[in-house]
Amino acid sequence: xxxxxxxxxxxxxxxxxxxxxxxxxxxxxxxxxxxxxxxxxxxxxxxxxxxxxxxxxxxxxxxxxxxxxxxxxxxxxxxxxxxxxxxxxxxxxxxxxxxxxxxxxxxxxxxxxxxxxxxxxxxxxxxxxxxxxxxxxxxxxxxxxxxxxxxxxxxxxxxxxxxxxxxxxxxxxxxxxxxxxxxxxxxxxxxxxxxxxxxxxxxxxxxxxxxxxxxxxxxxxxxxxxxxxxxxxxxx
Numbered sequence: 001x002x003x004x005x006x007x008x009x010x011x012x013x014x015x016x017x018x019x020x021x022x023x024x025x026x027x028x029x030x031x032x033x034x035x036x037x038x039x040x041x042x043x044x045x046x047x048x049x050x051x052x053x054x055x056x057x058x059x060x061x062x063x064x065x066x067x068x069x070x071x072x073x074x075x076x077x078x079x080x081x082x083x084x085x086x087x088x089x090x091x092x093x094x095x096x097x098x099x100x101x102x103x104x105x106x107x108x109x110x111x112x113x114x115x116x117x118x119x120x121x122x123x124x125x126x127x128x129x130x131x132x133x134x135x136x137x138x139x140x141x142x143x144x145x146x147x148x149x150x151x152x153x154x155x156x157x158x159x160x161x162x163x164x165x166x167x168x169x170x171x172x173x174x175x176x177x178x179x180x181x182x183x184x185x186x187x188x189x190x191x192x193x194x195x196x197x198x199x200x201x202x203x204x205x206x207x208x209x210x211x212x213x214x215x216x217x218x219x220x221x222x223x224x225x226x227x228x229x230x231x232x233x234x235x236x
Contacts, residue, residue: 001047001105002126003174004040005091008033008053008061008112009080021057022218023112024064028231032218033061034068035115040108041069043122047099050091051112052080085181085192092178101174106130108171109195113218116230121211122169128207129171135207136196137215138164167211170195180204 008023023033033051040049053061061077069075078094080087088109095101106129110117121137128135141163147156172195180202181189188201196206214234218227 001099001101002045003091003095003105003107004046004049005088005107005109006033006037006040006049006051006112007080007084007087007109007168008051008057009084009087021054022224023053024057024060025218025224027115027218027224027227030068031064032115032227033112034064036110036112036117037065037069037075039115039117039119039122040110041072041075043119045126046074046108048095049075050094051075051077052087052091053077053112055079083192085189085195085198088195089178089181092174095174103173103175104130105174106171107174107177108169110169111217114168114215115218115227116212116214116216116234117169118212118215121209121215124209125169125171128209129173132205132207133173133176134171134196134199134204135209136170136194137167137209137211139167139211139213139215140164164208165211166194166196167215167217169209172199176204 024031027035037049037051040046051061058077058079065075078090081090091107108125125135141160144160145158145163146154147158149155177198180198183202192198199206216223216227218224
């Protein structure tokens with residue numbers, strides 16, 4: 001079985017002082033999160049599409065989805081966690097409580113504020129998660145990356161040919177992801193920035209899926225302006 005987890009737990013503080021999280025801001029004629037959900041909704045391979053958001057936004061999210069798509073058993077809104085990976089674990093708990101998960105069951109996790117994800121990227125995530133157990137969507141770095149421990153002086157400049165920018169989706173075999181997450185100690189969990197690191201900290205390989213420069217994450221006000229332009233030109 002194949003599941004999707006749309007991660008809408010963030011409050012969007014980098015977008016500025018907002019009355020609502022950035023995923024509920026309008027892109028074109030509807031909230032960003034609805035654009036994102038639709039990309040997964042049109043793919044019939046998903047048994048369930050879970051939208052994970054802050055507790056106080058659950059009703060609002062359900063109302064948005066109902067108004068846009070009607071009542072559909074394939075979509076469920078549940079509470080996220082205090083961190084990204086706790087949110088993913090909440091989605092896994094939901095799946096295991098409601099389905100008979102086996103070793104080939106996978107979860108495709110995706111940022112709610114990446115509304116331009118393509119069908120090709122989603123399909124390749126499904127394919128390679130099934131084949132390798134874990135995959136991450138990436139694009140090659142175009143800028144030189146510098147590393148600094150103190151934030152004042154450059155310590156090293158990695159070879160750009162070996163550097164990639166991570167995007168989402170990130171996709172995993174569910175039972176393997178859960179096992180590896182609970183293998184980590186508290187200190188290791190505290191340094192997690194995304195789910196792929198759960199695998200790398202356990203010395204497990206993560207396959208790289210080719211992303212796309214258009215698969216942008218709407219984080220800052222400028223990103224929303226770019227997304228509006230893309231929407232008008234491409235009609236996502």
